[in-house]
Amino acid sequence: MSDHPLSVSVSEFYNELNVKLNFNTRVNSGDLTNRINDLIKQLSPETMKRYYGSGIVIPENIKGCRVLDIGCGSGSLVFILSKLVGPTGYVVGVDISSGLIECCKQETEFHTKAWGYDKPNVEFHVGNAERLLDLKLGEFDMIVSNGVFCLVPDKQKAFNGVAQMLKPGGQFYLNDVVTQTNQPDSVKNDQKLFSLGTGGAMIWSDLKAFSAREGFTTPFLTQAAPVDIKNAEYRQQLSNAEYMCAAWRLFKLPAGASRGPATVTYLGNIEDYSDAFPWDFDLVFKKGEAVNVDADLATILSSTNFKNNFSFADFSGSVSNNRDQDPFQRYKDLQSQGNAPAPIYAVE
Ligand SMILES: C[S@@+](CC[C@H](N)C(=O)[O-])C[C@H]1O[C@@H](n2cnc3c(N)ncnc32)[C@H](O)[C@@H]1O
Structure with missing residues (x-):
């Protein structure tokens, strides 16, 4: 072709x-x-x-x-x-x-x-x-x-x-x-x-x-x-x-991977990020700090090569997360x- x-x-x-x-x-x-x-x-x-x-x-x-x-x-x-x-x-x-x-x-x-x-x-x-x-x-x-x-x-x-x-x-x-x-x-x-x-x-x-x-x-x-x-x-x-x-x-x-919301704690074991690991624009995981994450993120962290970087505990509350992160808006925020x-x- x-x-x-x-x-x-x-x-x-x-x-x-x-x-x-x-x-x-x-x-x-x-x-x-x-x-x-x-x-x-x-x-x-x-x-x-x-x-x-x-x-x-x-x-x-x-x-x-x-x-x-x-x-x-x-x-x-x-x-x-x-x-x-x-x-x-x-x-x-x-x-x-x-x-x-x-x-x-x-x-x-x-x-x-x-x-x-x-x-x-x-x-x-x-x-x-x-x-x-x-x-x-x-x-x-x-x-x-x-x-x-x-x-x-x-x-x-x-x-x-x-x-x-x-x-x-x-x-x-x-x-x-x-x-x-x-x-x-x-x-x-x-x-x-x-x-x-x-x-x-x-x-x-x-x-x-x-x-x-x-x-x-x-x-x-x-x-x-x-x-x-x-x-x-x-x-x-x-x-x-x-x-x-x-x-x-x-x-x-992986097929069938699914997890409910979780309280996750970063273990400080990713190379270069012993104190804190920046996940995305909205979330930095600090070593030893418990963070509640929604089912989407809990599933990712527990079923990819991040699974050994966190401890996981079930969490039954709701978590509000922005899942439509607009780079143009984020840039404006940084400007301000x-x-x-x-x-x-x-x-x-
Ligand atoms: C802006 S450059 C970035 C190159 C490289 N990633 C870097 O960081 O220096 C875009 C590259 O994509 C390649 N490219 C463009 N269309 C492509 C395609 N359809 N399949 C594979 N490579 C492509 C170009 O040849 C060029 O090397």
Whole structure:
């Protein structure tokens, strides 16, 4: 099957970027722990000068795991995860740009040596997020994607592939460019606006439906930072629409997993988070502090790889939780508190 015409122009755009390097994104270092920021400093210059993501997302508890990065670009996240999973884990990167995959392959030896491994624990493939199963990569404990779904014309197909390749109990950690309202066809079908991640940006509130159709749990929002459309011509074409780089944790639960509301207590045993573990925008678990959570979250915590990080006790009261976390509103809240993150991505 051949690629959608918009995906053909996206892969040409990224093959060209691989050479020209004229793209302006910054690493979301404020969201990352010191350990991860230190690892980023150790990545090869060839890898990092081609970092084009909307936000690095790092799933917890991944030692020994098999992890897939969809739209891995030059491989920055794959190489970070390669260190975090350790020599017994394995990380696979897939990208539609053959130029960027070639760059990943060339930089593999550098990172294998940097992490002190005898042999690489990564592999890379040219492939389309809409047809992940064609690659016959098997199943994964965790799947990540950074700044890619906004470039995929048929997002439902991509979610379907993730759902089929993720093991029950696994987490899909998605970072993407999103918008607030439906965009006109003139924007959606414009090759340049599409390749820049704006034309194909998902309406943030659609994520729940896309993912629920494939059996994922409620998404939990962990990042909201703006896209800065600096180019006046694009701004006008986009009718001054706003875009946000946002991250969500999504889970695929094992069949039959179900638990009632619970009082959970964080045990302080997630690496880098010995005192407190930030779950999402609304909830930070402090070590030793009992927190009442609804059935949705209690089921996730007790049936995924977080199950050994909490103690659980039944709770019969009701818990009110926001399960429609709007990244645009959350960004405004941060602004009013004087804590707004700088733009992650500038469209010039
Ligand atoms: C904004 S860049 C982000 C790259 C990488 N995740 C990073 O953080 O540097 C988007 C990447 O998605 C890839 N891409 C776009 N459409 C794709 C598709 N349909 N399937 C796989 N990769 C795709 C592009 O080639 C590009 O490398």
